Amino acid sequence: MEKEQVHDGQPNPENSLDFSEHFNQLELLETHGHLIPTGTQSLWVGNSDEDEEQDEKTEEWYQFKEKKMENDPSKLLLWAAENNRLSTVRRLLSEKATLVNTRDEDEYTPLHRAAYGGHLEVVRELIAHGADVHAVTVDGWTPLHSACKWDNARVASFLLQHDADINAQTKGLLTPLHLAAGNRDSKDTLELLLMNRYIKPGLKNTLEETALDIARRTSIYHYLFEIVEGCTNSSPQS
Numbered sequence: 001m002e003k004e005q006v007h008d009g010q011p012n013p014e015n016s017l018d019f020s021e022h023f024n025q026l027e028l029l030e031t032h033g034h035l036i037p038t039g040t041q042s043l044w045v046g047n048s049d050e051d052e053e054q055d056e057k058t059e060e061w062y063q064f065k066e067k068k069m070e071n072d073p074s075k076l077l078l079w080a081a082e083n084n085r086l087s088t089v090r091r092l093l094s095e096k097a098t099l100v101n102t103r104d105e106d107e108y109t110p111l112h113r114a115a116y117g118g119h120l121e122v123v124r125e126l127i128a129h130g131a132d133v134h135a136v137t138v139d140g141w142t143p144l145h146s147a148c149k150w151d152n153a154r155v156a157s158f159l160l161q162h163d164a165d166i167n168a169q170t171k172g173l174l175t176p177l178h179l180a181a182g183n184r185d186s187k188d189t190l191e192l193l194l195m196n197r198y199i200k201p202g203l204k205n206t207l208e209e210t211a212l213d214i215a216r217r218t219s220i221y222h223y224l225f226e227i228v229e230g231c232t233n234s235s236p237q238s
Contacts, residue, residue: 074102081110081126084119093129100129107137108146115143115159118152123159133164140170148176153188166198173205181215181222190221194228201225 066088069076073092077099080088089110092099103109111131114122123143127133136142144164147156156176160166169175177199180189193199204210215222 073099077102077110078104078108078113081119081122082113082117084114084117084122086119086121086125089122089125093125097129100126100131101135103135106139107135108141109135109143111135111143112137112141112146115152115155116146116150118147118150118155120154120158123155127158127162133159133162134168136168139172142168142176144168144176145170145174145179148186148189148193149179149183151180151183151186151189153192156189157192160192160196166193166196167200167203169203169205173203175200175203175205175211177201177203177211178205178209178214181211182218184219186219187221187224190215190219190224194224201228 180186
């Protein structure tokens with residue numbers, strides 16, 4: 001999974017924002033990326049050439065990659081979960097079930113990576129082996145945050161069925177709903193979250209924005225908040 005960083009960007013005075021001293025730059029990109037001036041350099045950790053060739057990768061390529069990581073089963077499991085290698089995930093967990101909650105340097109677990117990629121069968125396998133749906137990264141992301149960021153509604157639904165916290169907040173106080181609201185293609189996930197009886201759409205991030213505030217700016221599906229407004233307003237918000 002790639003992590004986005006922006007360098008040398010110059011702020012636009014017309015779009016200046018007041019930040020709390022604890023605001024998270026990565027999370028700011030999730031909700032305010034549109035404010036970055038055109039032409040600002042964006043660097044991604046990882047091999048962009050590999051991303052561009054994703055559709056051209058063969059089974060032999062995957063097997064070659066797996067063979068190189070065989071001596072590091074934790075690393076292999078993280079990679080297999082991210083790349084939807086279900087048979088490899090099953091094999092590794094059958095050999096050593098305690099690997100299920102292994103973490104990378106940013107505290108992402110295999111479940112985070114599978115949720116991020118929308119790999120439902122891998123998610124099922126990991127949870128069946130005891131994966132922690134409440135695990136958080138260094139930035140406070142749960143697997144549900146990872147699923148909702150990329151409109152992986154089926155994965156999000158499965159996580160919610162297994163006790164994921166629909167109102168979990170990251171260190172930047174982003175909920176899964178905030179992240180879904182910032183995705184222009186998030187109709188399915190927004191519907192899933194907003195129709196949940198436990199959703200608290202009034203929660204604010206560190207920039208004092210609700211998910212609806214973000215949706216009005218970034219998504220054509222902001223009207224979905226109005227559809228459920230009567231239901232959600234009947235419950236106290238916190």
